[in-house]
Amino acid sequence: MNPSKDSSGREYAYVIGIDFGTTFSGCCFGFIENETVDGYQDITAWPRQRFVAYPKTPTVSLYKNGSRDIAAWGDAAKGLADKPNFRDHLLEKFKLYLDEESAATMPPLPNGLMPVQVIADYLRSIHTYISETMDRGFAKNYDQSQYRYCLTVPATWTIQAKAVMREASILAGLLERTDPIDRLALISEPEAAALYCQKTCGLFQLTTGQRFMICDAGGGTVDLVVFEIENRVQDTPDYSLKEVTRGSGDTCGSVFLDKNMEALIRERFSHWEGVIRSRAMDAMLISFVEHIKSHFFEDDDDEYYINIPSSLGYPNSEDPDYGIHDGTIVFTFEEIRDKVFEPVVTRVLNLIQRQLDSSGSNSVDAIFMVGGFGMSTYLQHRVKETFVPRVRFVSSPPRPEMAVVRGAVYFGMNPHLVTQRVSRRTYGLDAKLPFNSLHDPQTHRIDVRGKSYCRDRFSVYVNKGDAIGVDESVTKDIITVYPNDFSIGKGSWKIVNGDSIG
Incomplete structure (x- = not known):
């Protein structure tokens, strides 16, 4: 993917990264012609900002009683909720409605609202402010249609949750339904953080063949993945990375x-x-x-x-x-x-333990702590106490609370730095496969042109845990048969490791 063009050939000038978090959300943007991280711009000033030292805005929305129109967002919403005799609805942590396990424990949304609408309303509000901020600088020379977006999502989200996020982005006006699909990229939060952290490999004396873990501890979720450093990219200070463990996580954030x-x-x-x-x-x-x-x-x-x-x-x-x-x-x-602290921290330590174990005999040299909760002195102390010297060191990159959103922009600029991902699920196709009398029920047996097949079998393309190269295709030849058992030819189905392999 050329960062300045999408699959239709449309030219872009800016990449905008949005870290839509459970408790706080952040933004960073970069001019495509200046690909260095030093040229990226964090948005650190937000409307009615309460904590000036913290560069993000609360993921909070306010709706008037009986209304489906958002009345305020961020710190402004919190300020209105502080007024005496508040009777309206302050919505918080609504990102958790897209997590299957957490959604079961969340209260119903008020006023007949649905999660996709609440998320879209918030994204529309924050995007309006982002656009106004960019228009005060050099970006005013470009139209919004020349913006490309990278949104971060938890590593554990299902394809359905990602689809809701994409639909919310369309409803929010970030892009049109007719836009090429690659105008908006969804990148897992730990992968985004890894892209940002790989720029510090030299600082921490990490090099080709060594592995590091990203522990992205945020407000709602903690996501972890182990990456291996590959070769330095020609004519750049960057290293390519490959994902070597299946990303895991849990709702055990701050x-x-x-x-x-x-x-x-x-x-x-x-x-x-x-x-x-x-x-x-x-x-x-x-x-x-x-x-x-x-x-x-x-x-x-x-x-x-x-x-x-x-x-x-x-x-x-x-x-x-x-x-x-x-x-x-x-x-x-x-x-x-x-x-x-301990009931939550213990769950984080268990996640890290399982990730280290899944790395097999290959040692993990470093754990990078990112995210708001990742900055916790106590959490970092417990991680170091528990896992050093099994890992050589535990540390954080500069501005760890911005690692994910900066990495999202970096992905938009350099989409091929991650060369391999590990499938989080098994993918396949409902098919008729050769009948196996030892395992297949006779009720599912059918005969086609003198051969016996079992209907409703699952033909696997990718197993959960398989390492698949980015842009690698997994193909199978199939025979298409009409109900009259007449073979009409051969076809090829394929799954490509891209945005859909999650």
């Missing part, structure tokens, strides 16, 4: 720390007969996120504190039996570690 913290707070007030209203709980969880979650284990603190909001209505500012002093809940280091 939002589950918040859930554990909420449970711990409720446990602390279990003796109280009052009701913990959502506004009071939100205030305490914001305090946790801002003052404990992001800095846990950085200092030698023995205790952590959360102010009790007046909206809670708790009657005592002093209640030593329940760890309440001067209107503040006091938590020990051990409580936060064992009840909030």
Whole structure:
């Protein structure tokens, strides 16, 4: 794929990467004629931004009660939800509706909304702001039709989930339904991060034949894949990569720390007969996120504190039996570690363990931690403690929270740096295969021109776990037969390892 042209020959000027995350979303864009990462531009300023130091915007949307039209998004939506007597709908973590396991535990969307519409509304809003930002710079010289897009998705998403994401992108106006399919590329989050991290191989003294793991720990999901470094690409500082393990992941991102913290707070007030209203709980969880979650284990603190909001209505500012002093809940280091962090961190460690085991006898030299949760000092400590020296080192690239979205742009610029992927599923075709009396039921036996076949058999093209070269075709010759058993010729079906092999 030529980054400046699609399959129809249409010319593009910019690649836009969008990391649509569970809790935060980010964007980076690059001018195609300047392919270096140094030339990429991160969007770090967002409307009504609360945390100026963090370069992403909340994946949050607000809908008025009874309305299907988005009223606000990002920090602006959060600001409106903070107003007294809020009665509308603040939607968060709606990306999880596309994860089969998580969707079963998610509440129904309000106002008759569907996941594809909510995602499309958010993408339309963020895309409008991205376009306005780009128009304030050199990109104003180009029309939006000259933008090509790369959106990142979890490694564990099904083809159905990716199809919903593509449909949402069309509904959001990123592209037209009639556009060539390769105007929008969907790339797995760990693969995008790997493309960004491969540029640091020299810095970490990694070279051809060595392997590294990407651990992309975000707000909702943690995705992992192991890559092997191939040869340096001629006339560039880049290395090509091949995927050597089947990508895996789980819904064990940082939002589950918040859930554990909420449970711990409720446990602390279990003796109280009052009701913990959502506004009071939100205030305490914001305090946790801002003052404990992001800095846990950085200092030698023995205790952590959360102010009790007046909206809670708790009657005592002093209640030593329940760890309440001067209107503040006091938590020990051990409580936060064992009840909030460890249940989530242990799941991440198990994922890493399985990925290392699946690499077989080939050692993995490095683990790169990326994503917002990947920046956690405590998570990095536990990964190093558990897996070094089995792996040589655990580290993060520069700006690990932007690794995925920068890698998405890099993929748009250099789509052939990944030369091999490992199939996450088995693909095949419903076919009639030669009858095997040992395994096939007689009820499925049919005779065609003197030969016995079994109907409704599965003819496998690619097995789960097979390594397939990018753009490699898997072909089979088949005989097409009409109901009158008359053979009408030969055909060839093929599966190409591209966007559809997930």
